[in-house]
Amino acid sequence: MRVLIVTAGSRGDVAPFTGLGRRLLDAGHQVAVAAHPPFAGLVAGCGLDHRPLPGDPRELIRARAGAASPEEAREVTRAFLERLADGVVAAVGRGTDLVLTAFGPAAFSRAAGEAFEVPVVGAYLAPAFPTREFPLPGAPDAGAPGPDGNLAAGRALLAAAGALQEGAVARLRARLGLPAAPSAAPGGDIRPVFHGFSPLVVPRPADWPDQVEVAGYWWPARPHGWRPPAELTDFLRAGPPPVFIGFGSMAPGEGERLGELVVAAVARAGVRAVVQAGWAGLCAAGDDVLAIGNVPHDWLFPRTAAVVHHAGAGTTAAGLRAGVPAVPVPVMADQPFWAARLHRLGAAPAPLPFQTLTAGSLAAAITACVAEPAHRRRAAALARRIAAEDGAAAVLARVGVAREG
Numbered sequence: 001m002r003v004l005i006v007t008a009g010s011r012g013d014v015a016p017f018t019g020l021g022r023r024l025l026d027a028g029h030q031v032a033v034a035a036h037p038p039f040a041g042l043v044a045g046c047g048l049d050h051r052p053l054p055g056d057p058r059e060l061i062r063a064r065a066g067a068a069s070p071e072e073a074r075e076v077t078r079a080f081l082e083r084l085a086d087g088v089v090a091a092v093g094r095g096t097d098l099v100l101t102a103f104g105p106a107a108f109s110r111a112a113g114e115a116f117e118v119p120v121v122g123a124y125l126a127p128a129f130p131t132r133e134f135p136l137p138g139a140p141d142a143g144a145p146g147p148d149g150n151l152a153a154g155r156a157l158l159a160a161a162g163a164l165q166e167g168a169v170a171r172l173r174a175r176l177g178l179p180a181a182p183s184a185a186p187g188g189d190i191r192p193v194f195h196g197f198s199p200l201v202v203p204r205p206a207d208w209p210d211q212v213e214v215a216g217y218w219w220p221a222r223p224h225g226w227r228p229p230a231e232l233t234d235f236l237r238a239g240p241p242p243v244f245i246g247f248g249s250m251a252p253g254e255g256e257r258l259g260e261l262v263v264a265a266v267a268r269a270g271v272r273a274v275v276q277a278g279w280a281g282l283c284a285a286g287d288d289v290l291a292i293g294n295v296p297h298d299w300l301f302p303r304t305a306a307v308v309h310h311a312g313a314g315t316t317a318a319g320l321r322a323g324v325p326a327v328p329v330p331v332m333a334d335q336p337f338w339a340a341r342l343h344r345l346g347a348a349p350a351p352l353p354f355q356t357l358t359a360g361s362l363a364a365a366i367t368a369c370v371a372e373p374a375h376r377r378r379a380a381a382l383a384r385r386i387a388a389e390d391g392a393a394a395v396l397a398r399v400g401v402a403r404e405g
Contacts, residue, residue, distance in 0.1 A: 003399060004096035005123070006034045006088055008104045010057055011294075012248055012314035014039045015220035016125060016196055017102070018046040022221040023392040024399060034091035045223030051094060053087040053105075055080050074164065081168040088112050089172065098399060103128045106187025107162075107169045115176040121398060122193030122212075125313045126334045129188070129212055130154030131205035137334030158185040194395050197317065198386050201341055216391025217317050222296050232274070232300075235290045239272050241305040242290075243366055246276030247329065247354075248312050259283035261359045268363035271305065271370065298322070306369045308362070311339035311351065320347065323383030325375035327365045329354050346378035 021031040032049035043050040067073035092112035101109035103124040113120035132147035139153040183189040192211040196218040204214040275284040301322035309315040311328040316338040326348040328339035339351035
């Protein structure tokens with residue numbers, strides 16, 4: 001069967017689907033991943049076909065940050081979504097028997113699936129259905145609103161996302177000769193939906209709709225032939241396990257400021273550190289600090305004493321898989337949700353908001369994380385239980401049913 005995975009966003013929105021795609025490939029399916037051009041090498045390096053989606057999310061982040069007003073930022077996003085909608089249709093139109101779609105482009109994937117008479121299955125990396133059990137990731141922080149408040153916050157978040165996409169979805173469906181969208185919530189009418197995170201981290205809410213499941217993590221695949229840089233292996237051998245520090249796709253253009261802060265924090269905490277540049281272009285150097293580019297987290301994290309990160313879904317998962325404690329520094333979107341989960345699970349101290357981060361607060365958090373053995377014990381225990389899960393199995397079974405049908 002020809003399977004097309006559609007995803008949009010940063011590296012963390014693409015990497016988990018390389019692992020899911022490889023599992024499908026190993027099961028005998030043809031697999032392509034529709035993603036933005038910056039990730040063509042990542043996809044192809046994992047043995048999967050790449051179908052380009054227009055736009056560069058880094059440019060979108062910069063344009064939104066430079067907007068003169070919230071309305072201008074929304075207009076920038078709407079223009080990006082218009083191009084994305086056309087790209088999804090083009091990717092599906094190149095031929096496929098089944099679409100697996102991430103949450104962000106789900107409404108566009110649904111329209112393309114209808115137009116080409118191809119089934120569409122949801123493959124979401126964060127909770128995407130309102131529930132009384134917790135506010136959805138990205139919902140405004142209302143303290144402890146209770147079950148009714150949780151449900152209302154989730155609905156409001158999805159309504160806002162739907163309003164942002166509404167014009168692009170309506171115009172796309174009109175061009176394709178389709179009726180108006182059956183649901184205003186992005187991806188809300190797709191079934192089945194599999195969520196790619198562990199039920200140990202977020203158990204499936206009892207009030208979610210039928211055919212909406214929590215499958216378990218989809219681990220990123222390593223690029224074929226990847227080897228760790230000699231400089232990195234030498235650094236790891238030269239002393240005790242370092243702390244990893246990286247902020248993924250966050251804070252583009254703030255690399256110099258963050259680098260100075262990180263170097264000062266590492267010195268105060270008295271630890272060694274491996275610092276990943278990310279989209280911020282994080283610059284850090286010193287006798288006990290090594291700057292690196294992209295390195296598979298499944299290889300690096302087990303060799304560290306702790307991981308300091310922005311609490312994106314993928315990096316959070318990688319830290320839990322490695323069984324090492326975390327210092328979450330959430331910036332935006334779903335990151336405060338995952339940061340709070342890490343703390344509640346006992347695998348991390350209280351989150352440090354990125355906006356108020358200082359060298360002193362980061363040093364204190366690193367020291368507390370490394371010095372408190374309970375964090376490491378809890379992280380290691382979670383890692384053992386997560387290792388027994390097979391998040392891709394439910395998706396593979398669903399694709400097998402589609403092929404037989």
